Amino acid sequence: MSDAHFEDQYLRLLREVWERGDERRDRTGVGTRSLFGPTLRFDLSDDRVPLLTTKRVAWKTAAREMLWFLTGDTNIRELVRQKVHIWTDWPLDRYRRATGETIDRDAFEARILADPDFAAQWGDLGPVYGKQWVNWDTYEPAGEGLFRLGKPVNQIAELVEMIRHNPTSRRLLFTGWNVAELGGMALPPCHMTYQYHVAGGRLSGMLWQRSCDLGLGFAFNAFSAAMLLRMLAQQCDLAPGELVWSAGDAHIYLNHAHLVEETLARTPRSEPRLHIARRPASIFDYAIEDFAVTDYDPHPHIAAPVAV
Template identity: 65%
Template sequence: MSDPHFEQQYLDLMARIWRGGDERVDRTGVGTRAVFGTQLRCSLADNAVPLLTTKRVYWKTAAREMLWFLTGETNIRPLVLQGVKIWNEWPHARYVAETGDDLPLDEFVQRIADDEGFADRWGDLGPVYGKQWVDWPTYRYRADGLYEKGEGINQVAKVIESLRTNPGSRRHIIEGWNVAEVGRMALPPCHKSYQFHVGGGGTTLDCVLYQRSCDVALGLPFNLFGAALLTRMIAQQTDLEPGELVWMGGDTHLYLNHAHLIEEQLGREPRGRPALEITRRPASIFDYRIEDFAVADYDPHPPIKAPVAV
């Protein structure tokens, strides 16, 4: 008898929320059904990757986003120029609210691509994810009683160094929730805390991702792949074998206007076991390219479209 398919955990979670979650009005006004305190576990051994098959997940989009995080960039223009659309709605909503110009989303995005000055003004998301990961701000107290900005902290580099030099540490953490800067972010970090653990007698790398808020239908498929990819890259850079990814959710929800997606996806059966290969080992975690990643044995069901709640 073969091992249970990882994806069944995801489908069971989706069914549990949809059929028994608390229904309430949320920040977006769309409404959700939610449960609190959830967990999924997935082995990353033998190139296994938690890539959903009951609908197509555009894994290259998730990989490009992860590489964008690692640059520390906070403007959507580099993503737009690669055809990545997942962050477009937030700066567009800000533009419409602040200017009163009801510019259609597709025209806004085209201006971001064509006009670097427009992108500088309207394409920035504030100090989101990557900024905190690789340039967490610090401040120094000066003799005149004022504060000045100090050198930023590269959490990713520090975690890799600590995994190499002190693998038994319980402090291998990348944190995105900077309380002082949350108010300046277009969207406070949902996948906020990554903790890494060296197991297997010092041979394997595990990761726990804690996500404070999770859109299970649209966000979680990307979050799972992104976390697996990050773990795989860090494992390669630290000469460890991929171990287990443990995903933990706080407010874990489905949007009420995603009913068609949910019912259709729950009626599908997982198929195949996708594998992720990293084809090159660059000099550092910050030097990977999209061409370094290859996914094999991925034959998913068709995609299911649904609106993003902003």
């Protein structure tokens, strides 16, 4: 039995990318160091969860975001109402560019909450994650070469049914990468494809990310993927197995040097557990109050800028 901490593999990857990664210019203009194709594996048995301990992670924020995705909502208003700010920077940047107004985040969010029309115009992110997960558009012939909207596809509902009734299928997956709608998204999906595998009464899952910010994004991505796997397992009467995380471009932003150095100077501690208090009627009926994390004793949070 290995005494290695689950976080050690993340720290090895962080060091490898920082020391050996290809330094390159990127879309944001900040610049990154990047490696291609790493894979990490996390055991989710006995309520284990890959929640980083070398810095405090706001796991409830990640959980609220995941629950928001499952509603199909694409407007930041509901997130802001829950004091979740992680998606505000994109519509705020769009508003500033369009109007020239030098409004700060707090004032922008206050207007989002106070004015539904303002929120509708400026708070929408386009057809991002939730839209594709539970409301993927389809089209049907409407005569003379015309098409109209058909019945949308709820990939998550279909996934649950497939896991329950055809658990050996190699099609237990969903994706957010809708090529036709990428241009309308505030940010194309980074954690884009999830696939699942049932064996021995256990549900394992794989998350493939086309792009992963190891300094900030990974902590949320790994926790959220584990949380979703646990929800699916519960809904399908399976035990949680393993989470396999894989990335295309795994990178660290050049302005995150302090974050990397401080993180690598710390020693992982504790083995967090994620508990689910009840089994709701469906995958779409979970609430934030259903989740609790125990045995979490992290090092202090490390602040770092988000590249937009």
